[in-house]
Amino acid sequence: MTTRVRARYADGVLIPFFPLDLKEGCGFDITVEEQPAPRTFAEYLDWLMRPHDSIPADKWDQLPADGAKNFRDYRERVLKSEA
Numbered sequence: 001m002t003t004r005v006r007a008r009y010a011d012g013v014l015i016p017f018f019p020l021d022l023k024e025g026c027g028f029d030i031t032v033e034e035q036p037a038p039r040t041f042a043e044y045l046d047w048l049m050r051p052h053d054s055i056p057a058d059k060w061d062q063l064p065a066d067g068a069k070n071f072r073d074y075r076e077r078v079l080k081s082e083a
Contacts, residue, residue, distance in 0.1 A: 005017075005020065006050065006051065008051075017051050017055055018056075018059050018062070018063065019062065035047070035050075
């Protein structure tokens with residue numbers, strides 16, 4: 001099976017824009033295609049929309065509703081319950 005995954009690189013880790021449907025501990029190959037930094041305002045707007053455009057419509061309901069508030073927790077798969 002081949003799946004294209006959009007991700008970003010931060011703090012030494014590749015972070016997918018949405019959860020992957022993979023079995024725990026499975027191996028896979030990664031091909032990295034670096035995206036150049038935007039040079040014009042139009043390229044910048046296009047760059048801003050890439051994460052949005054890469055998420056399938058049926059996955060939006062699975063994304064956290066708090067936006068980036070708990071980004072690092074989601075990245076590290078640490079789920080906190082609000083008290």
